[in-house]
Amino acid sequence: MTIISPSILSADFGKLGADCRTVLDAGAQMLHYDVMDGHFVPNISFGVPVLKSLHKNLPDAFYDVHLMISHPLQYAEAFIKAGATLYNFHLECEDDIQAAIDAVRALGCKVGLTIKPGTAPEALAPYLAPLDLVLVMSVEPGFGGQKFMADMMPKISALREECEKRSIDIEIQVDGGISAKTIEEPARRGATVFVAGSAVFGAADPAKAIAEMKDIAANCQ
Ligand code: DX5
Numbered sequence: 001m002t003i004i005s006p007s008i009l010s011a012d013f014g015k016l017g018a019d020c021r022t023v024l025d026a027g028a029q030m031l032h033y034d035v036m037d038g039h040f041v042p043n044i045s046f047g048v049p050v051l052k053s054l055h056k057n058l059p060d061a062f063y064d065v066h067l068m069i070s071h072p073l074q075y076a077e078a079f080i081k082a083g084a085t086l087y088n089f090h091l092e093c094e095d096d097i098q099a100a101i102d103a104v105r106a107l108g109c110k111v112g113l114t115i116k117p118g119t120a121p122e123a124l125a126p127y128l129a130p131l132d133l134v135l136v137m138s139v140e141p142g143f144g145g146q147k148f149m150a151d152m153m154p155k156i157s158a159l160r161e162e163c164e165k166r167s168i169d170i171e172i173q174v175d176g177g178i179s180a181k182t183i184e185e186p187a188r189r190g191a192t193v194f195v196a197g198s199a200v201f202g203a204a205d206p207a208k209a210i211a212e213m214k215d216i217a218a219n220c221q
């Protein structure tokens with residue numbers, strides 16, 4: 001299965017609802033919602049109220065919420081009430097990871113963990129079993145439109161092997177610099193969910209861009 005999750009960081013915020021509807025109609029199965037707090041990463045994006053409005057307008061969409069924030073635990077309830085389908089935070093955050101996973105689960109939400117480029121995939125091992133998704137960043141988090149880091153790809157193979165060895169059924173997501181030019185390698189190594197911001201919202205024809213990425217990924221999975 002190939003899932004494309006367009007990062008709305010690259011959308012036109014003046015017409016966010018319309019842009020999101022366009023990419024969903026174009027074949028995207030999720031909306032990737034990048035939350036930044038200006039502390040965990042050197043940038044600030046958007047938070048709970050914007051998600052709440054989007055969810056009100058597009059209630060059936062899958063909201064893939066990527067928390068680039070230092071304290072995801074204290075905001076879990078608010079984001080989940082606002083419509084998060086998946087609450088995905090960083091292993092490098094300042095909260096107790098297991099406590100945060102348990103809290104998200106108790107709130108009835110899917111849960112994911114992300115690693116930055118400097119973090120080894122083995123660090124995820126103690127948490128893998130109860131997760132719905134792990135995210136391997138292929139750029140330093142903080143900004144859209146950065147260059148894909150191909151040297152992160154062995155992490156995807158390592159995680160896929162570890163999950164197979166332990167019979168853990170999990171989505172592996174990759175985020176940063178994904179386009180038709182870069183999607184093949186992560187797909188071949190076992191990624192199933194592909195975040196793409198500039199490659200989708202920056203495309204003249206988002207439907208064509210999504211279809212092309214899906215085709216390439218499906219052919220090598
Ligand atoms: C980076 C974000 C990404 C980013 C992806 O900090 O987590 O989701 O918006 O954008 P592109 O696909 O343009 O690299």
Ligand code: ZN
Pocket residue numbers: 007032034066175195
């Ligand atoms: Zn992201």
